Amino acid sequence: MIETIAQYPILAALIALVGLGILFGALLGFAAEKFKVEGDPIVEQIDELLPQTQCGQCGFPGCRPYAESIANGDAINKCPPGGQATINAIANLLDVPAPELDAEHGEEAEVRTVAYIREDECIGCTKCIQACPVDAILGAAKLMHTVIADECTGCDLCVEPCPVDCIDMLPVEETIKEWHWPAPPTTADIIASDLRPQL
Amino acid sequence: MKTWVTPGGVHPPENKHQSLTLPIGTLPIPEKLLIPLSQHIGTAAKPCVELGSAVLKGQKIAEAAGPVSVPMHAPTSGTISAIEHRPIAHSSGMLAPCIEITSDGKDQWQAHQGVADYKNASASTLLQAIAEAGIAGMGGAGFPSAVKLNPGHERPIHTLIVNATECEPYITADDSAIRERAAEIIEGIGILSQILGHPDNIMIGIEDNKPEAIEALEPHVQGSGISVRSFPTKYPSGGEKQLIYILTGQEIPSGGLPADIGMVCINIGTTYAIKRAIVDGEPLISRVTTMTGDACGINRNYETLIGTAVSHMLEHSQFNEERCSRLVMGGPMMGFSLTSAEVPIVKTTNCILAPSYQEIPDDEPAQPCIRCGLCAEACPVSLLPQQLFWYSQAEDYERLEAHNLFDCIECGACSYVCPSNIPLVQYYRHSKGEIQKARAEKVKSDHARQRFEFHQQRMEQAERDKEAKRAARREAAEQAKATAGAANNGAAKATAEGQSGDSAADIIAAAQARAAARKVSPEQQLAKFERSIAGAEMRLQMAEEKLTEADAQQTDEQKNILVAAVEAARQKLEQAKGRLAEHIKEHKGEQVD
Numbered sequence: 001m002i003e004t005i006a007q008y009p010i011l012a013a014l015i016a017l018v019g020l021g022i023l024f025g026a027l028l029g030f031a032a033e034k035f036k037v038e039g040d041p042i043v044e045q046i047d048e049l050l051p052q053t054q055c056g057q058c059g060f061p062g063c064r065p066y067a068e069s070i071a072n073g074d075a076i077n078k079c080p081p082g083g084q085a086t087i088n089a090i091a092n093l094l095d096v097p098a099p100e101l102d103a104e105h106g107e108e109a110e111v112r113t114v115a116y117i118r119e120d121e122c123i124g125c126t127k128c129i130q131a132c133p134v135d136a137i138l139g140a141a142k143l144m145h146t147v148i149a150d151e152c153t154g155c156d157l158c159v160e161p162c163p164v165d166c167i168d169m170l171p172v173e174e175t176i177k178e179w180h181w182p183a184p185p186t187t188a189d190i191i192a193s194d195l196r197p198q199l
Numbered sequence: 200m201k202t203w204v205t206p207g208g209v210h211p212p213e214n215k216h217q218s219l220t221l222p223i224g225t226l227p228i229p230e231k232l233l234i235p236l237s238q239h240i241g242t243a244a245k246p247c248v249e250l251g252s253a254v255l256k257g258q259k260i261a262e263a264a265g266p267v268s269v270p271m272h273a274p275t276s277g278t279i280s281a282i283e284h285r286p287i288a289h290s291s292g293m294l295a296p297c298i299e300i301t302s303d304g305k306d307q308w309q310a311h312q313g314v315a316d317y318k319n320a321s322a323s324t325l326l327q328a329i330a331e332a333g334i335a336g337m338g339g340a341g342f343p344s345a346v347k348l349n350p351g352h353e354r355p356i357h358t359l360i361v362n363a364t365e366c367e368p369y370i371t372a373d374d375s376a377i378r379e380r381a382a383e384i385i386e387g388i389g390i391l392s393q394i395l396g397h398p399d400n401i402m403i404g405i406e407d408n409k410p411e412a413i414e415a416l417e418p419h420v421q422g423s424g425i426s427v428r429s430f431p432t433k434y435p436s437g438g439e440k441q442l443i444y445i446l447t448g449q450e451i452p453s454g455g456l457p458a459d460i461g462m463v464c465i466n467i468g469t470t471y472a473i474k475r476a477i478v479d480g481e482p483l484i485s486r487v488t489t490m491t492g493d494a495c496g497i498n499r500n501y502e503t504l505i506g507t508a509v510s511h512m513l514e515h516s517q518f519n520e521e522r523c524s525r526l527v528m529g530g531p532m533m534g535f536s537l538t539s540a541e542v543p544i545v546k547t548t549n550c551i552l553a554p555s556y557q558e559i560p561d562d563e564p565a566q567p568c569i570r571c572g573l574c575a576e577a578c579p580v581s582l583l584p585q586q587l588f589w590y591s592q593a594e595d596y597e598r599l600e601a602h603n604l605f606d607c608i609e610c611g612a613c614s615y616v617c618p619s620n621i622p623l624v625q626y627y628r629h630s631k632g633e634i635q636k637a638r639a640e641k642v643k644s645d646h647a648r649q650r651f652e653f654h655q656q657r658m659e660q661a662e663r664d665k666e667a668k669r670a671a672r673r674e675a676a677e678q679a680k681a682t683a684g685a686a687n688n689g690a691a692k693a694t695a696e697g698q699s700g701d702s703a704a705d706i707i708a709a710a711q712a713r714a715a716a717r718k719v720s721p722e723q724q725l726a727k728f729e730r731s732i733a734g735a736e737m738r739l740q741m742a743e744e745k746l747t748e749a750d751a752q753q754t755d756e757q758k759n760i761l762v763a764a765v766e767a768a769r770q771k772l773e774q775a776k777g778r779l780a781e782h783i784k785e786h787k788g789e790q791v792d
Contacts, residue, residue, distance in 0.1 A: 052644035054651045062651060134650040135657075153647045176237075179291040180632020184565070184625045186592075 043071045049089045051082040054133035055155030057106045077101050083108035113169040114152040119144050121166035128158035203448040205441050207579040208433040209612045211368050218371045218491040221499040226515050232300045232506030234271050235287045238545040239335035240342045241267030248279050255309035257482055260298050269333045269343050272482040273300055274504035276307040288528050292538040311480035322394045332476035333483045338466030341547040348394050350458035356395045363405040363467040364437030367530030370550040372487040373467050375500045377412040385419040387474030401425045404442045406432040435579055435610040439464045453606050488544055490516045492553035494523035503544050509551055510540035524559050527552040532611040566619035574613035580606050584613040584623055591626040596634050728779040735772035742768045
């Protein structure tokens with residue numbers, strides 16, 4: 001054996017390399033089958049970062065389709081409910097520069113809103129129930145509807161279909177429990193004497 | 200006895216002597232008392248009185264809502280004059296639901312008595328009484344005491360620590376209470392011990408700057424198994440985790456509770472309230488609060504009714520508004536500035552500080568961090584305050600959590616030593632709030648995603664069901680067509696025998712009609728047609744008669760109807776005649792054949 005190798009070193013090397021190639025190729029092929037990932041994990045991760053309002057302002061029917069589109073190279077700045085924080089988080093995940101929010105798709109809301117149905121005016125047409133992506137509206141045909149405020153994502157998809165315009169988007173008021181300290185004013189870059197009134 | 204030394208800490212001027220010159224005093228009963236429904240950690244209490252109803256001192260006015268909640272009681276007798284949102288002592292300056300009582304000046308107690316034979320009562324009876332008395336931790340956090348004292352069977356308690364540290368400058372509420380009420384406090388500790396199943400160690404932790412208090416406790420603890428442990432004064436030794444480390448050398452795991460390592464730590468003021476509740480049956484309606492600061496002429500402790508406005512205390516303490524730099528609830532290190540003096544004293548208020556400009560000047564503007572590292576030396580939790588500061592500024596919440604921001608006890612030692620006057624604690628509080636908000640939003644968005652996915656699934660299912668139904672209907676229609684076709688074929692065969700071939704596609708009705716026609720003889724048919732013609736003629740005649748009669752009397756509309764009826768009758772007659780003619784022709788053809 002050793003003699004044969006010594007006699008045909010190039011042939012031996014070739015056989016060894018081809019042999020290794022086949023072995024590792026088989027191993028990789030096996031691993032690719034065995035540890036196959038269903039779906040695109042990056043889509044899951046992007047979807048995790050999106051705010052899940054399912055509002056469709058990005059032009060996709062829900063957050064997940066938009067996440068899929070981002071994974072396929074779409075712009076990451078089409079989500080007004082998420083705002084700059086979401087853009088930054090996705091940019092961080094994908095390791096790309098964070099752009100400003102695309103104004104074409106809407107502006108970032110200052111305060112969170114939830115839908116509210118003026119129940120006296122509701123005619124019970126169920127159109128808003130069909131529009132709600134998270135089943136947060138309760139009601140039946142010809143009976144008054146109402147919004148479960150805790151489940152409402154504030155997507156305002158129910159406002160448009162209402163034939164009597166009885167749905168308002170009301171801002172959610174901050175309660176004392178939700179309040180937290182504001183960031184201190186940044187004065188670190190001012191020299192103390194600059195704060196004195198000008199003479 | 201051995202005590203351990205915590206890392207870091209600071210030694211701010213104590214300023215405790217001012218308020219200890221006088222014994223605990225009482226204030227005149229204020230005209231109005233404002234009781235916030237949430238003075239504790241947990242769910243806000245639920246009002247159980249109506250507007251305008253009269254209440255007696257100690258009567259329950261709000262019930263505990265849920266397991267982690269405490270009830271509220273009327274601090275004096277009077278009438279309920281408001282149940283609404285009012286400003287309370289909170290850093291946000293926001294409004295919160297409150298009950299206002301207008302005092303009747305009689306201060307009349309409701310009938311009350313302690314737990315009968317409490318020395319032999321079960322732990323659950325005692326805990327029930329403590330919960331009913333509305334007792335929440337009086338050291339500052341306000342955690343419902345009955346919940347704290349009931350850690351469950353899986354966490355047996357071997358050590359009870361009573362916190363009499365009172366490490367914050369200025370505050371002397373616990374100190375003065377111990378001096379004057381040592382016997383009752385020890386009785387309260389005895390009740391706690393009974394509830395916890397007589398733990399092995401019962402310790403009172405107290406700083407060595409309160410020699411009078413230690414002396415007052417000594418005679419009462421003789422032979423009771425309670426040990427009074429004093430240790431060197433340092434801020435902040437009074438934090439629960441710090442005190443446990445000082446007394447036992449054990450650390451509570453990050454995010455854990457003392458009960459996880461078999462300990463319960465309770466404020467000494469709370470033990471007094473527990474004694475009053477169990478032995479005397481008095482709910483928690485007043486507490487010892489220190490009124491101090493150079494802007495007040497009188498510095499002392501008051502037995503203050505819960506709900507007393509801060510302004511009422513100031514009025515009776517020779518308050519000089521011009522000298523006062525700010526109003527602080529709590530101590531100078533961890534307290535917060537009040538936006539209004541009209542806010543009420545609550546169960547956790549141990550001090551009202553009205554300092555002069557010399558004592559606590561206005562905040563200097565913050566300078567840039569020079570990385571001197573003094574904050575890291577002062578931190579009692581061994582965190583890296585300057586790193587936390589940078590990450591907080593950069594809003595890098597991931598790194599903040601990695602640097603254990605949530606272990607920060609917000610003691611303010613870092614801000615105290617900072618030469619650049621950076622409000623470090625406010626940065627941490629802000630970042631903690633932001634992180635908690637993000638967590639809450641994450642939970643909400645996950646929930647929304649779940650609901651959305653379920654919604655999608657439901658819609659798809661409905662679509663599938665509809666499609667299946669449609670398919671089933673289509674199949675049924677095809678089957679029906681097939682059977683109808685078969686029947687038609689049969690009928691066609693039958694006709695083919697008698698008559699010249701009719702197309703098989705003809706409907707069954709036609710086939711039946713023909714079959715019926717075959718049954719009757721041509722003569723009968725002829726007679727039938729003639730009868731129908733005669734009938735139609737008669738009807739036409741009658742209609743015409745009616746029309747001529749009506750011409751004279753009736754309106755146009757009715758006439759129109761009659762005209763139409765005549766027309767219809769005429770048409771029918773013509774049809775019948777046509778049919779007769781056809782029949783004759785057909786018949787003739789047949790005869791010819």
